[in-house]
Amino acid sequence: MDVADTPSLPMGFSAHISIHQPDIEEAIDRKVRTLPNVTVREGTELTGLKISGEKVGLSLRAGDVGETMHSRYVFAADAARSFVRSALGIERDDSGFNERWLNLDGERKQPLPASFEETKQYCDPARGHMFLPTGTNRQRFEFALLPDEDTDEMERVESAWRILKQYHSVGPDDLRIIRQIVYTFECRMARSWRCGQVFLGGDAAHTMPPYLGQGACSGIRDAANFAWKLDLVLRNVASPEVLESYEPERRPHVAPIMRTAVMLGKIANTHSRTVAFFRDLAFRFNLVPPPQPVLSFPLCRHHPGRLSRCPGKGCGLGTAARASQDRQSPCKARRPRWLQLRTDC
Ligand SMILES: Cc1cc2nc3c(=O)[nH]c(=O)nc-3n(C[C@H](O)[C@H](O)[C@H](O)COP(=O)(O)OP(=O)(O)OC[C@H]3O[C@@H](n4cnc5c(N)ncnc54)[C@H](O)[C@@H]3O)c2cc1C
Numbered sequence: 001m002d003v004a005d006t007p008s009l010p011m012g013f014s015a016h017i018s019i020h021q022p023d024i025e026e027a028i029d030r031k032v033r034t035l036p037n038v039t040v041r042e043g044t045e046l047t048g049l050k051i052s053g054e055k056v057g058l059s060l061r062a063g064d065v066g067e068t069m070h071s072r073y074v075f076a077a078d079a080a081r082s083f084v085r086s087a088l089g090i091e092r093d094d095s096g097f098n099e100r101w102l103n104l105d106g107e108r109k110q111p112l113p114a115s116f117e118e119t120k121q122y123c124d125p126a127r128g129h130m131f132l133p134t135g136t137n138r139q140r141f142e143f144a145l146l147p148d149e150d151t152d153e154m155e156r157v158e159s160a161w162r163i164l165k166q167y168h169s170v171g172p173d174d175l176r177i178i179r180q181i182v183y184t185f186e187c188r189m190a191r192s193w194r195c196g197q198v199f200l201g202g203d204a205a206h207t208m209p210p211y212l213g214q215g216a217c218s219g220i221r222d223a224a225n226f227a228w229k230l231d232l233v234l235r236n237v238a239s240p241e242v243l244e245s246y247e248p249e250r251r252p253h254v255a256p257i258m259r260t261a262v263m264l265g266k267i268a269n270t271h272s273r274t275v276a277f278f279r280d281l282a283f284r285f286n287l288v289p290p291p292q293p294v295l296s297f298p299l300c301r302h303h304p305g306r307l308s309r310c311p312g313k314g315c316g317l318g319t320a321a322r323a324s325q326d327r328q329s330p331c332k333a334r335r336p337r338w339l340q341l342r343t344d345c
Contacts, residue, residue, distance in 0.1 A: 002135030082204035095187040100145040106175035128269030185209035
């Protein structure tokens, strides 16, 4: 897999990892196809769903061929416009965040300037835009669309070259465009992630703007949470009640991620010049509070790849790091205390 990462020594993990999403999906697909208890049915569409008693009836269509099957459980990760969610009549709560963005993915034809190796967000109130490397040879560009810009027009290749030239002096000699699409970034959560034996996951359950890069990550966490429980239930090791913990565990985790993604989007891409002026002042004079700590104890990494809680008072590095952070802070009184996670305990 083509992975570009930025080392971050203090945390022991990369500060930023960038991978072309289709590479991950292909890797998952390859793995899944090796599993003896999985059948992959490409080109088959779910066209009907009915819960009757202990079973879920599913109508499928592959080309002209229709079929009906029954299942004990269904986990629906059928995207933001989820057919299953609609069939179950589950509404979504909408946070009111709806922005159109032009998304351009390109393969580099020749090396780009070193500045393109980093993720850059341009917080321009006239038009928010950004770029980031995806893997080592691909580049993604995103541009907020202005209210009078037409979606179809912005999906024409001429528009891509015009906007790339205008903002980044990038042209057809530098890049081969492999994907050009206008997305509406939205933030919506299904009111319920379950109806009977049918469960929702991924974008079907929650969508968020991509400012934290957490949409697919959250969907993968949903699947990881649900899969081991379903496995236990199907093997009669656990009672079906264990599945009731899926939504209560996942919803409180994903909800703050969604709120933070929206907040970041509002800060980075405000259209108000006045708000942008004060935002820039706050950043320039370091008046922005640090993120609140989510953990209340220091963590140590005892073995590569494993973090664990520091054992008692004997291991004081986390505390020392926190105190020194406070001393260095120029405006300590206004700031919440930092929690420093150490990796060299
Ligand atoms: C511009 C942009 C940047 C992003 N960046 C990131 C990022 O950096 N990190 C991150 O984690 N996430 C990111 N995301 C979010 C991520 O792409 C999505 O959250 C993720 O792809 C959702 O996965 P999913 O499996 O839930 O849905 P999808 O990937 O949409 O897959 C749904 C599948 O269900 C199938 N399907 C739908 N309906 C039916 C039906 N009736 N019958 C049969 N099959 C059906 C579809 O064909 C599709 O294969 C980004 C999104 C955007 C738009």
